[in-house]
Each structure stands twice: as structure tokens, then as C-alpha cells.
Amino acid sequence: MLRNERARPWLVTAVAVGLLTVGTATTASAEDRLVLDHGHIDAFTLTWNDGTLDLQLQEDVTGSHVPHAPEDVLLRVKPESALELPDPVPPSLSFLGQPGDTVYYLPQTQDPELLWPGWSTERIPAGLFTDPLRIQVTDVTGPGDVFLWQTGSFGGPVSVLGGGFQLPGTISPNVNVHAHANWAFTEEGTYSFTAVASGDLAAGGTATSAPRTYTFQVGDTAEPAPVTTLSVTGMADHYHSGDVVTLSAVQDPATGLDHYHWFTRAAGSDEWVIVPDAAGAEYSFTATAQHDGLAVIARLYDHDHAVVAESEPVTVVVDDHGVPEPPAPASQDIEVTLSDAAGALVISVDPADRRVRMSDLALSTSGDRWVSSGDLRPVTVTDTRFSAPGWSVSGQVGDFSSGAEKLRGGSLGWTPVVTQQPTAAGVLAGPSVASGFTSGDGLSVAGILASAAPGSGAGTSKLGAGLTIEAPTTLRPAPTPRRSRSR
Structure with a gap:
């Protein structure tokens, strides 16, 4: 929550900034x-x-x-x-x-x-x-x-x-x-x-x-979602040791869902084992003689992590035509895992930089209203979710007040900006919202500060906005509190 406040405040109100996850639509x-x-x-x-x-x-x-x-x-x-x-x-x-x-x-x-x-x-x-x-x-x-x-x-x-x-x-x-x-x-x-x-x-x-x-x-x-089938494509008739195996999961019909897990079953085994770090529509690995007879399936999940569809197994055939596999090099493999469950979506405001200082209210050039301007303090959004469902940040303001005096929240408008984002992150600033002094609701109804469509918005982005308050000339300053003096 951001707070609009001055050292000697005339009006104080709260601007709520909310974070919304965005999913993907389905064909009907x-x-x-x-x-x-x-x-x-x-x-x-x-x-x-x-x-x-x-x-x-x-x-x-x-x-x-x-x-x-x-x-x-x-x-x-x-x-x-x-x-x-x-x-x-x-x-x-x-x-x-x-x-x-x-x-x-x-x-x-x-x-x-x-x-x-x-x-x-x-x-x-x-x-x-x-x-x-x-x-x-x-x-x-x-x-x-x-x-x-x-x-x-x-x-x-x-x-x-x-x-x-x-x-x-x-x-x-x-x-x-x-x-x-x-x-x-x-x-x-x-x-x-x-x-x-x-x-x-x-x-x-x-x-x-x-x-x-x-x-x-x-x-x-409401109509039920369509039944989707899943198939695995890209499997060759056979591979040689050292060949790269690249498999793709294909939906029919396409649903827009994009969260998968891949599973393998060794030849002669009845147990399916999840493949670490394979949560997308493609799974790739380098074939060895030990992969001969390996069965592979893919599963598609919805936003609640329920299985939507599972493919039929495909089997890897590795045939080196009698040529022995070269001996393994005298080396060590170093593995580190980043779990697909470790991602998160976080919105934050620096606790030491959460006070928006607007300019003093001054008459507009037309002389028919008081006008003040300022800048929203930086809002940071960090999205580390692997599924990248997208997000949206919106803001809304309540009425300003000082004692019995009130100024409706619709007097505040903004022009959102994205001040920082990773390369190709695709974060878009929301539309400008004019002050409702003349007409409209201003920011008394929620306005989009910034958004990222599904498949974008990953990493850390910083958002801001230019703020404008327009108030009627009948507005009066709050009285200055009197202080008693003791002897």
C-alpha cells in the first residue's frame, strides 16, 4: 500500500496497488x-x-x-x-x-x-x-x-x-x-x-x-473445456551414441496451457521417473547405449497442477551397429537443480521510499482549479515462475480527507511508465487515466499500472507513474494546529 502524504498534510489517502496473475484462454x-x-x-x-x-x-x-x-x-x-x-x-x-x-x-x-x-x-x-x-x-x-x-x-x-x-x-x-x-x-x-x-x-x-x-x-x-489429446513427436527410427534426441509434446486441440512434466521408464522397469528441469513442451538429451529401450511420456497440467492429458509412450532405440561406445572420460559431472516450484511472483515497495510528495496545489493556467503533480514511488515486480503465466499490477485511490474536508479520489490521475525491465521482458505500461475533475472517475476505480502477457514479464521490473491532482477552487487548507506554551 502506498500513502499520499506531505510534511504538513492537507489531504491524506491510500493508493492500493494489487498484483494479479493472468492465465491463458481455452478453445471451446x-x-x-x-x-x-x-x-x-x-x-x-x-x-x-x-x-x-x-x-x-x-x-x-x-x-x-x-x-x-x-x-x-x-x-x-x-x-x-x-x-x-x-x-x-x-x-x-x-x-x-x-x-x-x-x-x-x-x-x-x-x-x-x-x-x-x-x-x-x-x-x-x-x-x-x-x-x-x-x-x-x-x-x-x-x-x-x-x-x-x-x-x-x-x-x-x-x-x-x-x-x-x-x-x-x-x-x-x-x-x-x-x-x-x-x-x-x-x-x-x-x-x-x-x-x-x-x-x-x-x-x-x-x-x-x-x-x-x-x-x-x-x-x-457453463460449457466444459474440450478434451485434449497429447502426442510426442520427433522420435527417430534409431539413434547412435552421441546423437541429440529432441522430443516435442503436441496438443490437439491446442488449449493454451504450457506446463508439462516428462517421465522416463528404463527398459525392463515398471517405474516411471520424472525428468528434472523439464517443464516445457520440449525435452532434449544426448543418447548413450544405456538409453536403448528407454520409454518416454509427457503430461500436460492445468493452473491447479492437475493432469489434463498424457501422451502414449514412445521408445528410444540406440543402435551403434556393433561399434563399442567410447570409454567415459575421466571427469566429474557437477549438477545443481532449480526446482520448478521455487518460482514466485512478488510485488514490493521500498519501505524507506513509500511517501509520495506532491507539489503544492497551485492555480491552473485557466484559473478554474487547483493543480498538483508528483511521481509514484518505484514499484518492483519480480516474477521467477517457470510457467510465466503473466501478471498485471493495478492501482486505486480512496477519497482524500482532512478533518471534515473531503476531496474525491477521482481527482487523481496518472500516466504509468515502466522504468526498468529485462531485455525482451515484454512489460507494458498501462493506459493513462485522466483526473476526473471535469468528468470520469479518475483513479477512484482501478487502473492498470503495468502488465505482462502470458509468456512474458519474467525477471525484475520497476514501475512508476506521473501523478496529477485537480481540485476545485472551493478547496480550503486545513487549519494549522495551535500549540500551547508553558512557563
Whole structure:
């Protein structure tokens, strides 16, 4: 946790920086529909290409900002999202149901184990449209109701549909907006709806996208993952002593999982033995006469280290055609093992460098607001996990306060930077979040500081951000405490 504080503080608040592991998506059917059940997803992503407005689904699960046609993706709402409504239900949330009812809830603030769907207009060129744009959701079908809302600064629900909380409805974001919201489904089952994006062009006229279909599967009725077979390829008819044997594990269909273990069984033995330091899709070794008749299998594991698939055994044949194997050299082998279980994902802040010192609030050049700037103190992320599932770091700020005076957390914005990373680590800075002084939520809702897609982000990286606070001119300084003097 980082703390925003000055030597004589007017406002003090806390910025929470969270670390999220990112997994990989699986294909859902013979038609290769992608199944996503967790991670950052901009379900409604507006784009402008060759004079055409389009509506896509963009996700950071299989990579960074990967676009898809919404019809090609199945969005799974896990049974773990089930939430029993309390007794009493807060009056502001009474639209969700009665005490004891169960809803399947996806929160506005990211839970790394669940879907985090939102919307983005960041790919729309500035000046092309007049604000706001429109995302119209219609033809909602399913066994229950679907609700969509945001949580306000004081915990109450805020409509994103122009007044109501239940779909169908219309979301009206401005250009260059990235936002998330709370979703709730009242029953298990399959839901689908149609979405159309539109906007008024600054030059006149209206642009409208083609309709897109979205599908959510909620609870235990979600489609099962495909059955994947595993085979080992690359085995030659025979080898000579000194040849390099290189074997590859091949999935059919591909799942995106990439954690393997290899096992061998000596000729005449019934015992399979795990191969140390072989956790990838490829296993290589140098053949000797002792390898003749060696059987090899590969096993594929999921994120919970459960076996997903196992290959049929392949057998190594070593035939030196009667030429004796050369004598072993008078040498010693030195072995050291780094266990694949030794890896870890760590986020840290130097305890001696955790105070962010912002500049004094000063009037902006336009004279309509107070402005302060500063830099987030370095955040260090170290990823030594061999499976390299990727990661994401996000930040969120609460309201600033000094006695009875308050300044909403949305007054803070940032511009993330990656200040240090290993060569080819692939760590990407998150998008800038503008202060919500004029409009928007600023960092009162979670913003991505940096992320690394699956297969990247290994080693140690350092993150930072330029910070900006914009406050109304009605803000007043905290009174200076009086000190008594004794004689």
C-alpha cells in the first residue's frame, strides 16, 4: 500500500496497488470459440477503421489488447461468483432481489479469479465524434435478469444506463474512456444479447456499427473445456551414441496451457521417473547405449497442477551397429537443480521510499482549479515462475480527507511508465487515466499500472507513474494546529 502524504498534510489517502496473475484462454468447441472465465476484458470496444464504426471484444488474457469478434468468444461466469443477498438487502440495491436470493456477481473492482468485463472508447480518434457515444444493448435473453451499475464514491449504486440498472439499456461513454462496472445475473444458464455502437460525427451525420451478439454462460451450466489429446513427436527410427534426441509434446486441440512434466521408464522397469528441469513442451538429451529401450511420456497440467492429458509412450532405440561406445572420460559431472516450484511472483515497495510528495496545489493556467503533480514511488515486480503465466499490477485511490474536508479520489490521475525491465521482458505500461475533475472517475476505480502477457514479464521490473491532482477552487487548507506554551 502506498500513502499520499506531505510534511504538513492537507489531504491524506491510500493508493492500493494489487498484483494479479493472468492465465491463458481455452478453445471451446470444434469451431474454436474462445472460452474466457477470468481476466481483464473490454467487452464493448469501439473502433474506427476505414470510415466504419465497429464493436469488438478486447481481452488481456491470451495476450495484450487482443481483439475478437464477440460472436467468437464465450464469457463464463464461474459458480464461485455466486453471492447470497444479505438480510436486510441495502435499500439502494433492492433491485437485485430479496434477502437470501442468490445472484452471480462480477465486481467493478477486479477479482483475478473472475471475469472483469468493461468497455473502452480509447481506440476512437479524438475530434471525430461529439460526446457522448452510445452502446445500445437489446434483445437480452436468458433464464433471469441482468443488472449493470457502477459503485459511487460513497458506496451507492450509480446508473450507467441513463437511470435504470437492468439491461436492456444504453451506455453513453465519452471518447477516450475506459471503464468497468458491476454485473449481476439472477439465475444460472445461458444469456445472450445484441449490442450496437453509434455516435454523432463532428462533421455531421451519424455512424452506426453492425449489431454484435454476446454470450454469457452463468454458473454450473457453463460449457466444459474440450478434451485434449497429447502426442510426442520427433522420435527417430534409431539413434547412435552421441546423437541429440529432441522430443516435442503436441496438443490437439491446442488449449493454451504450457506446463508439462516428462517421465522416463528404463527398459525392463515398471517405474516411471520424472525428468528434472523439464517443464516445457520440449525435452532434449544426448543418447548413450544405456538409453536403448528407454520409454518416454509427457503430461500436460492445468493452473491447479492437475493432469489434463498424457501422451502414449514412445521408445528410444540406440543402435551403434556393433561399434563399442567410447570409454567415459575421466571427469566429474557437477549438477545443481532449480526446482520448478521455487518460482514466485512478488510485488514490493521500498519501505524507506513509500511517501509520495506532491507539489503544492497551485492555480491552473485557466484559473478554474487547483493543480498538483508528483511521481509514484518505484514499484518492483519480480516474477521467477517457470510457467510465466503473466501478471498485471493495478492501482486505486480512496477519497482524500482532512478533518471534515473531503476531496474525491477521482481527482487523481496518472500516466504509468515502466522504468526498468529485462531485455525482451515484454512489460507494458498501462493506459493513462485522466483526473476526473471535469468528468470520469479518475483513479477512484482501478487502473492498470503495468502488465505482462502470458509468456512474458519474467525477471525484475520497476514501475512508476506521473501523478496529477485537480481540485476545485472551493478547496480550503486545513487549519494549522495551535500549540500551547508553558512557563
